[in-house]
Amino acid sequence: MHPAIAKHDVAHVCELLFSSAAEGLVVVDLHGTILLVNPRMEELFGYVPGELIGRPIELLVPAAGRKAHVAHRQEYAAHPTKRPMGIGLDLQGQRKDGSTFAVEVSLNHFELHGDRFIMGLLTDITKRRSAEAALQRVNAELEQRVEERTADVKAAEKNLREALVKEKELNALKSRFVSMASHEFRTPLSTILSSVDLIGRYNDGSHKVNVERHVTKVRSKVRELTAMLNDLLSLEKLEQGQVQCIPEDFDLVDLCIELLEELRDLAKPGQEIRFDHRGEDRRLYQDPRMLANILRNLLTNAMKYSPEDRPIVLRTAIDGAQVEVEVVDQGIGIPAEDQPHLFQRFFRAGNAVTIQGTGLGLNIVRRYVDLMGGTIAFISRLNEGTTFTIHMPTRVIP
């Protein structure tokens, strides 16, 4: 004790502490009867001065915990120590009006004149509890935000990866395009340039036949180059999702006959194209331009990859809601190892690399067939021929 406080004043200071403490103080006997409370204790629990004296301490415990409290109290009375009450428990006190509030209690015991007493020091921790709850809420919110942001970052990363893959694909596509275009455009350009040189040689008027022959060659090569460019443009449009299936009602047989008329000039000598339609119905509700493109592509392929004097067959059949289209050739066929890659952009089969072509046609065909709601498959044997078969609905739902 500091000399500033005289010994005889100690009782007075203790009295002051007791009456003005911010904590509630209570003294009970070993039976739990309240012997002494400070004003703060009465205030906390809503009793008038003196009202609690002689009452059981369980009066201050909510009904649900009373029985357990008696047992705990007896246990404590048997082995009293200085310790907090109900470690890890969410302790509640009950006011006179029945309402409850969160409390923290520390226990002590003492002896006076041979009797033992238990002393409780009680704090209202409602504010601390609500602060804790608020902190928990903030923590939970923070965690959730972290989770959300993590998910955002992961999604952004995924998008970035996908963009990177797409970018790489585009780059690969670009370089394959450049190498294809370099080769496939140079060969017809060679013919055009040499034909023009030869036309120049024959310009004295006496070689009319030769001039005409070369003019025809130039025309046909320009057509070839234009077709290649069209394929590239189709691919570009398909890539950008700009191609749509625009259905209308038309006669399938008429479309095929017109198409064969158009393609007749491109056939090699003896390459007869036979056409056969099965089924009474001839009308489709589909995109006729797309179908014509598909057939033009498959039929020119059949001519290109077949020798002279071998027939090519175009077969169509309408059976209920399905139309089947087959293009059959007796050409060079597709090597088995190349078959899985046949529809890939710029892919050329091993036995076709020295034949002019962009490697785009079948890729475009398959995309058109998709847009028309159909499927395409083929069966091929090397040096025997290839059959492409398309199935699609007679009425497309675009």
Added chain:
Amino acid sequence: MKTILLIEDDSDVRENTAEILELANYRVLKAENGRRGVEMARKEQPDLVLCDIMMPELDGYGVLHLLGRDPATAEVPFIFLTAKAERSEVRKGMELGADDYLTKPFDESELLNAIEGR
């Protein structure tokens, strides 16, 4: 009259090139693939070989290799006609012993100059 062996699988390019050479008073032997070209070179002993690179059966590099190994044809000037404009392709041809190369499309004077240079 000098004889030129022209090995080229694209029939239009082959016919037009031959026509230009014939009008310039060369005798032209035509082969549509590498294997046939090698046979004709051995049999006919041309004064010069013009040869495409990408061809079925046997490509231009193969033709050059076979002709270079055979003493009867090793000394015949050899010019590649190539649709591959990449430097690496051109270098490969020259390293294999080609005397010159023409990148498609080539015009009449480029063709005749390359031949007269040999």
